[in-house]
Structures are given as structure tokens and as C-alpha cells.
Amino acid sequence: xxxxxIKNFPQFDLGIPDQFRVDLWLQDFNIDATNGTVPALSxxxxxxxxxxxxxxxxxxxxxxxxxxxxxxxxxxxxxVWPTSAIFIEEDDAQNGVDxxxxxxxxxxxxxxxxxxxGPTQNYYYTQVNMTRTIEQILGLTPMNQxxxxxxxxxxxxxxxxxxxxxxxxxxxxxxxxxxxxxxxKEINIKGNDRLKVMRAAWLKKKEEIFAGKLxxxxxxxxxxxxxxxxxxxxxxxxxxxxxxxVRPPSDxxxxxxxxxxxxxx
Numbered sequence: 001x002x003x004x005x006i007k008n009f010p011q012f013d014l015g016i017p018d019q020f021r022v023d024l025w026l027q028d029f030n031i032d033a034t035n036g037t038v039p040a041l042s043x044x045x046x047x048x049x050x051x052x053x054x055x056x057x058x059x060x061x062x063x064x065x066x067x068x069x070x071x072x073x074x075x076x077x078x079x080v081w082p083t084s085a086i087f088i089e090e091d092d093a094q095n096g097v098d099x100x101x102x103x104x105x106x107x108x109x110x111x112x113x114x115x116x117x118g119p120t121q122n123y124y125y126t127q128v129n130m131t132r133t134i135e136q137i138l139g140l141t142p143m144n145q146x147x148x149x150x151x152x153x154x155x156x157x158x159x160x161x162x163x164x165x166x167x168x169x170x171x172x173x174x175x176x177x178x179x180x181x182x183x184x185k186e187i188n189i190k191g192n193d194r195l196k197v198m199r200a201a202w203l204k205k206k207e208e209i210f211a212g213k214l215x216x217x218x219x220x221x222x223x224x225x226x227x228x229x230x231x232x233x234x235x236x237x238x239x240x241x242x243x244x245x246v247r248p249p250s251d252x253x254x255x256x257x258x259x260x261x262x263x264x265x
Contacts, residue, residue, distance in 0.1 A: 011045075014053035014060075014214040017178065018046040018067035026074060033078040040138055044071065049090075050217065051225070052210045056181035057232045062174045069171030072110050076168040085111035085137060087130055112165040113157045121155055129153050198246060199236045202228060205249035224252040 009024055010016045025044055032038040049064040051057045068088060075084055088108040107130060115121075132150040135142060142148035206228055213219045227247065230240050239245050 012047055012215055012217045014048060014050055014210070017053075018048040018063045019070075019178065021046055022067045022070050025071070029074065033080065036079075038078075038080050041134070047217070051229050052206075052214055052220070054182050055179060057229050058176045059178050059180035059182075062176035063178050066171070066174045066178070072169055073171040081168065082112060082166050085109060085113065085134075087134060089127055089130055109153070109156050110169075111157070112161050113159075114165075115156055115158055116165065123153075123155055125153055125156075126150070195236055198231075198248065202231055202236065202249050205252070206232075221253040224249075227252065 006024065006028055010021060021044075029038070029042075046064060046067045048060045048067075051060045053060055055063070072086060075081055075086065086109070088106075088110070090105045090107070105127070107125070107127070128146050128150040130153065132142065132147045133153045133156075134140075135147060136152040205224070209220045209224055209228075227240050228249075230238075231246060236246060240247070
């Protein structure tokens with residue numbers, strides 16, 4: 001397995017921007033695309049949507065989104081695009097609920113053969129269904145009983161896509177500076193000392209909870225990180241959903257409960 005890895009590709013480290021990871025991947029991809037040796041399956045990990053690095057929550061998410069856009073852009077401008085399918089998934093659904101359920105996770109398929117501009121499909125698909133679909137496309141046998149019984153995502157594809165689907169795609173530039181918040185110690189919040197104090201306290205808390213953990217995925221208390229993300233994204237002005245007030249960081253733990261998993265994607 002190690003022989004098939006890009007040796008200099010940085011693993012989980014929230015101190016390294018996803019743009020750097022895409023730049024490294026692109027060096028190898030361009031060589032393969034030029035030589036006609038693009039692998040049938042490539043797996044690329046970009047993780048700065050974990051929102052624990054130096055920039056603000058907005059900047060880290062923008063970094064991750066831009067990385068996804070650039071990857072699709074580059075692939076779509078090569079000869080392999082007409083036979084490509086790009087699967088994008090999160091590692092899990094975290095611990096927060098939306099207006100429907102608490103177990104939903106984003107998943108995307110980008111391909112000339114993917115259904116586009118169609119009606120909403122109310123099919124239940126999981127990450128295992130996505131894995132089974134990749135296996136089906138590549139003619140691979142299932143790895144275990146779970147993907148063996150999972151159905152391929154047939155409803156997500158069409159047999160005869162229109163010619164327009166094969167056109168290359170150009171990514172949208174980021175609208176949020178990717179270095180937003182880096183080195184920033186103060187913010188001009190006119191006439192509101194309470195907000196300044198709350199923001200300073202939470203930024204100090206962020207340094208504490210991520211200290212020594214930027215290379216250790218999901219090692220922080222998810223409830224703390226969820227509140228930090230919400231407050232930073234809303235200017236420390238809006239209560240966390242379901243709560244009546246913005247809470248101080250002293251209300252929260254510094255470490256993840258034993259056996260806990262993600263909470264900071």
C-alpha cells in the first residue's frame with residue numbers, strides 16, 4: 001500500500017492549507033495526465049474543514065471549498081474527464097442535527113454521467129453505498145459483507161448524458177481571504193466591549209483546545225468546537241441553536257470525552 005502513496009503529501013495537519021495539498025497532488029496528476037497513466041482510482045484527503053487551524057472558521061472552510069473546486073477544474077480539463085467520476089464525502093455526520101435528522105452527511109458526485117438539474121431524489125444512501133458504487137464502476141469485488149449487500153447509487157447516474165455535461169468546469173475563486181484572522185489579535189467592534197471580551201476569551205480557548213492537536217484528528221471536545229465554530233462564524237453575537245445566550249468558554253471542557261469521535265468538520 002505504501003508503494004502507491006505520494007510520499008511527500010502531508011497527512012492530517014490543520015496548520016497546512018489545503019491549497020498546498022492540491023499543489024502537491026497536481027504535480028503528480030499532470031505527469032500522469034500527460035503520459036496517459038492516470039490511475040483508475042485515486043484517493044485524495046483534504047481536511048481543513050475541521051476548522052482548527054490558524055485562520056478563522058470562514059477562511060478554513062473557504063480553503064477546503066477552493067481545494068475541491070480546483071481539483072474538479074484540473075481533472076475536467078484533461079482527456080480523462082469524459083470517463084471520470086469524482087466522489088466527495090465527509091468522514092461522518094458529526095453530532096449536530098439539521099432540520100431533518102442528526103445523521104445526515106454531505107456527499108457529492110461530479111461526473112459527466114451524474115444526474116444534473118433533476119428533481120430531488122429521496123433515496124437513502126450511505127458512505128457504504130458510495131463505496132459500492134466505486135467498486136461497481138471499477139469492476140472490483142466487495143471488501144466485506146457491508147459493501148456486498150449495499151446497493152450501487154444507480155439513480156445518481158444517466159446512461160446517455162447530454163453533450164453539455166462533458167464541457168470542462170472552471171472553479172469559482174474564493175471570496176473569503178484564506179489568511180483571514182491569521183495574526184489578528186484585536187478586532188474593531190465599535191461600542192461593544194462585551195463582544196470584544198467574549199471574542200478574546202473564545203480565541204484564547206481555541207488556542208488551548210487545539211494546542212498540540214492540529215495533527216490529531218477529532219481529539220477535542222465536539223461540543224466545545226461546535227460552539228466555537230458557531231460563535232466565530234456569527235461574530236460572537238448569536239446564541240448557539242437551541243440556546244438563549246452566547247455562552248462563555250469557561251462553560252466548556254478542554255478535552256474530548258473518552259471514546260468520542262468527530263465534532264469539528
